[in-house]
Amino acid sequence: xxxxxxxxxxxxxxxxxxxxxxxxxxxxxxxxxxxxxxxxxxxxxxxxxxxxxxxxxxxxxxxxxxxxxxxxxxxxxxxxxxxxxxxxxxxxxxxxxxxxxxxxxxxxxxxxxxxxxxxxxxxxxxxxxxxxxxxxxxxxxxxxxxxxxxxxxxxxxxxxxxxxxxxxxxxxxxxxxxxxxxxxxxxxxxxxxxxxxxxxxxxxxxxxx
Numbered sequence: 001x002x003x004x005x006x007x008x009x010x011x012x013x014x015x016x017x018x019x020x021x022x023x024x025x026x027x028x029x030x031x032x033x034x035x036x037x038x039x040x041x042x043x044x045x046x047x048x049x050x051x052x053x054x055x056x057x058x059x060x061x062x063x064x065x066x067x068x069x070x071x072x073x074x075x076x077x078x079x080x081x082x083x084x085x086x087x088x089x090x091x092x093x094x095x096x097x098x099x100x101x102x103x104x105x106x107x108x109x110x111x112x113x114x115x116x117x118x119x120x121x122x123x124x125x126x127x128x129x130x131x132x133x134x135x136x137x138x139x140x141x142x143x144x145x146x147x148x149x150x151x152x153x154x155x156x157x158x159x160x161x162x163x164x165x166x167x168x169x170x171x172x173x174x175x176x177x178x179x180x181x182x183x184x185x186x187x188x189x190x191x192x193x194x195x196x197x198x199x200x201x202x203x204x205x206x207x208x209x
Contacts (some may be wrong), residue, residue, distance in 0.1 A: 001025050001026060001027070001059050001060070001194070001196065002025075002026040002057060002059050002060075003020055003026070003027055003028070003058060003060045003061065003062060003194060004027075004029075004043070004055060004058045004059050004060075004061045005027060005028070005029055005030065005037070005039065005061075005062045005064060006018045006030040006047055006050075006061070006062060006063050006064055006065060006079075006083070007019060007031070007032055007035065007044075007047065007063075007064040007065045007066065008029030008030060008035070008037040008039060008064070008071055009029070009031045009033070009037060010064055010065075011033075011034045011066075011156050011183055012033055012064045012066065012097050012183055012186070012187070013029075013037065013064035013097075014036070014037045014038070014060070014166045015122070015183050015184050015186075016062055016064060016097075016187045016190050016191065017029055017037040017038055017039045017045045018037070018038045018081070018187070019187040019191045020191050020194065021038050021039065021115070023191060023195070024046055025194070025195075025203070026193070027039040027040075027041070028041045028042060028043060028058070029041070029042040029043070030042070030043045030047070030050070030054075031038070031043075031044055031067060031118070031153030032044070032045070032046050032133065033049075033187070034145055034161070038059065040179035044062070044097070047065060047079055047082065047083075047091070048075075048082055049180060050086060051086065052086045052087075054086075055083075055086055056090075057167065058092050059091075059092065059093065060092060060093040060095060060194050060197075061083065061087065061094050061095070061209060062095050062096075062097070062190065062194070063079060063080055063083055063094060063095065063097060064175070064198070065079040065088075065096045065097075066097070067126070067129070068126065070125070072091040072095050073125050073129045074129060074145065075128055075132060075134070076126070076129040076133055076150075077129055077133040077136055080094075080096055080099075080133045080137060084137070084140050084142075084143045084145070085094065085142050087143050087144075088140075088142045088143055089179050090141050091144065092144070093144040093145070093146065093194075093197060093200065094143055094145045094146070095142065095146045095190060095193060095194060096137065096145065096147045097148065097150075097186075098112055098130055098133070098134065098147045098148055098149040098155065098203070099126065099127055099129075099149060099150070099192070100127075100130075100149050100150055100151060100152045100154065100171065100179070101113050101119070101123065101124075101126075101127030101130060101131065102130060102131040102134055102149070103109070103115035103128065103149055103152075103169065103170060103171040104113065104170045104171065105170065105171050105195060106123070106170075107170075109169060109170075111186070112131075112135055113127075113152060113171055113192050114127045114128070114131070116193055122183055128147040133147070133149050134203060138167060141174060141201070144200045144201065145200070145201060145202075146193055146199050146200060146202060146204065147202075147203040147204070148186075148189060148190055148193060148203075148204055148205065148206065149203065149204070149205040149206070150181050150186050150205070150206060151171075151172070151178075151179040151181040151206065151207040151208060152180070152207070153172065153179060153180035153181070153182075154177070154180075154181060154183070154184075154186070155181070155182045155183065156183050157179065157183075158180075158181070158182025158183065158184065158185070158208075159182055159183035160182060160188075161182070161185055161209065162188065162208060163185065163208070163209040164181060164183070164185045164188060164189050164206045164207065164208050165206070165207050165208075165209055166189065166192075166204060166205075166206055167204065167207060168202075168203070168204055168205065169203055169205075170205075171205070172205060172207040173207065174208060175209070176208055178207075178208075180207065180208055181208040182208060183208055185206070185208050186206055188202075189206035191197070202205040
């Protein structure tokens with residue numbers, strides 16, 4: 001299986017690339033500069049300069065683009081839109097590293113995590129950008145996308161336990177009542193979906209056990 005991991009030098013991208021390689025997948029890193037991921041092959045190019053020819057022949061593409069500054073946060077949905085344009089009408093699947101803020105907290109699906117009074121103001125712009133990404137994906141019937149949300153507490157340096165609980169549109173909690181997952185365990189969930197392809201044109205989520 002041939003996959004491309006976009007922003008493979010990032011914390012999430014590096015772990016997803018490594019997890020995929022460890023499972024025997026054919027991985028190409030897409031990076032702007034020197035490839036620092038475990039992937040032996042790389043496309044050195046800015047995400048927004050990628051063309052359909054660059055991504056032709058891949059079974060799946062992982063969008064691990066991240067942004068935190070006011071001038072780059074709007075690029076989160078822009079990145080997904082650009083990739084959708086490239087992959088439109090093809091069989092190549094697009095898997096997007098999402099955010100937890102848009103997960104629902106009620107059965108009626110009218111209230112999201114980011115609507116809560118305790119949701120930190122500092123995360124609201126990023127959460128809104130991820131929400132915009134999900135909204136634009138839902139409109140794309142021409143792309144085989146999957147949007148994978150992490151748990152509320154997404155721990156970059158958390159340990160790899162090898163276990164997670166797969167959820168859907170609602171915020172899931174583990175047996176201790178926590179919504180937490182390490183980047184490493186999230187990478188397992190991402191690669192599981194890469195391999196299985198069970199949730200095309202769906203938003204799913206993952207929480208650590």
